[in-house]
Every structure is written in C-alpha cells, then in structure tokens.
Amino acid sequence: MTKYENYSLRNHNTFGIDARCRFFVEYDTPEELHDLLLASPAMPLLHIGGGSNLLFLGDFPGTVLHSGIRGIEAEEDETAVRVRVGAAVQWDDVVDYTLSRGWYGLENLSLIPGEAGASAVQNIGAYGSEAKDYIERVECMDLHTGQRRTFRNEECCYGYRQSLFKQEEHRGRWAVLYVTYRLSKTFSPRLDYGGIRAELENRGLAAETLTAQQLRQVIIDIRRAKLPDPRQQGNAGSFFMNPVVPREQYEALLARYPQMPHYDVDDSHVKIPAGWMIDRCGWKGRALGRAGVHDRQALVLVNLGNASGQDVLHLCEVIRNDVREQFGIDIHPEVNFIPASGRQ
Helix, strand or coil, X not given: CEEEEEEECHHHCCCCCCCEEEEEEEECCHHHXXXXXXXXXXXXXXXXXXXXXEEECCCEEEEEEEECCCCEEEEECCCEEEEEEECCCEHHHHHHHHHHCCCECCHHHCCCXXXXXXXXXXXXXXXXXXXXXXXXXXXXXXXXXXXXXXXXXXXXXXXXXXXXXXXXXXXXXXXXXXXXXXXXXXXXCXXXXXXXHHHHHHCCCCCCCCCHHHHHHHHHHHHHHHCCCCCCCCECCCXXXXXXXXXXXXXXXXXXXXXXXXXXXXXXXEECCHHHHHHHCCCCCCEECCEEECCCCCXXXXXXXXXXXXXXXXXXXXXXXXXXXXXXXXXXXXXXXXXXXXXX
C-alpha cells in the first residue's frame, strides 16, 4: 500500500486536470482496502480507476482510492472460458491477453483506455459491442461497510453506458475488486458498425477469412485515426453519449436533415450520433478558452493546455445548449464530473 498527502491527480485523469486531493492511497489486495476502510476517519472517499472517464471540477477534499489489484486467472471448458481479472489491469491488456490465447469476444473493445474495473462500472462499448455482453460477475467491496459482495450480470442493471454502480443510490459506494468475463473459443466477428466493413475492404480482408487479431488491428487503427492520444492532448475519449430518441422525433428531423446518420435501437427508438449533431452546430475544431473540440471527432473535448475542469464544463454546457436549440435533443455527458471543494 502507498499513501500520499496533498497529492496532484494530473497523472490520474486523462484530461490532465491538475486537481489535488487531501490523501491518495493505492492498495494492492482486498484485505488492505478492508483494513484501510476500518481505520480511516470519516471523510469523503472517491474510488477511481485509470481516470479516463473523469472530469475534476476542482480539488477533492478527501481521500482518493486506487486499486493496485492485478492478475488474470482463467477457467476453461470445451467451448468457453471464464477470465477473472484484477480491477487494476489495463483494459487493452485484457483484450490482448485473451485474444492471444484464442478466447474471443472483446476484439471490438480494443484500445479503449482505462482499467478492467471501470469496464464493469461504465459498461464500456464500441463498434457494436459492450462489456455487459461478456461480464459474468463483478466482485466488489462496500466502501461504507467494508463488506464484500459479488454481483451477477443480471444484478448489474446494464444499459447503454449505464450500470447499477452509476445509479444515484449506489454511486461511489462500491469498489470493484475483480471482474469475470465469459468468452468464447469460437470467433464470431461483429462487423456491421462504424465503417468496419469498409475498412476491411480497403485492406483487402475478406470477412470469411478474417482473424480476431486482424479485426483487433483494424479497430485500433480506426480509433487512432479518430481519437487523440491523451498522452499528447488531454481528453476523455467520447465526452457525450449518443442520444436515443423516439422514432417519430427522428423522422421529423430526417425531413430537415436527409443525411442524418442513425442506428436503429428497436421498432420505436433510434440512436443519433451526438458527434454528428455537434459537428452540424459548427463546433468541430473550435475552442472556447483553454478547452476545445477535437478537429477530427466532434464527440471529443480536449484540453488545449492547462485547462481547468471548469473550462471543460463551460464548453460542455455551451455545446449542449447549441445542440438543444438546433435539434431539440438534450445530449448528456458520458464523463463523470467530480465536484470541487471550493478551492481553485
């Protein structure tokens, strides 16, 4: 276990916001976390992962906890494998590890930043796949009581970028210790999303002979072409969720915008890309103070240099207002806002 006082969180959030916390503690085992919770005085607690989905709006007045639980274990049968992963393992390392062993399912989730624990909280998703499709159970510790509990997939209330752990009554209560994924030994590629088939055709790759490693590389290349590297320019990936609207509302908008892209959710609902609407509002590549919108992907807000969380929040609200005025749709941040303590 390591502990620091008056600690900068700049390297623990991919936006690169230089917020500070009173204490920062990284624990290496569930037992260390349990003992820490019993011994800690009452003060605000914030448990974070890789910080790829956080926006600090100011300094945090309490203790920030971070898991150091690593390791990957597997249990196989003839057709499937259960992979139990420590919460601190980097997500893309999980994808690489499983595919290299012929365990399939996570390939479309390649190169998503963050740690394995966050996959269960955020229900990360990309290119037609979501973590919920493969999560079997999530082992957690209650930060209020120190008690351990395992949630089955159906108890996690998964939806689009949603889970039990993000619901108001559970938010900030559970520290993920381990996540178990159920993967297949048969490769069944998902190709009908985000231009994957067009990229395969450009590379002369046939769907019938495609390998999982080839698909992984295509996904990685597509992401790198669209999204900035947070090590070079602070960002949290997709800042907004794609809104799901009633089909009647979509059809009314389609009469005004015949080229509007969409994805059918069901007979009654349609998903509209938030990035497309933001682009139509003229925000792609524009800046507002020290925060801006990426010039290749309007869904991504970026730190243009020493931006504060308040700078990014202001840009977010201006964009939301513009989209609401032009399209009549309220887009919601995917990123979690961490409130300020009052000190700037």
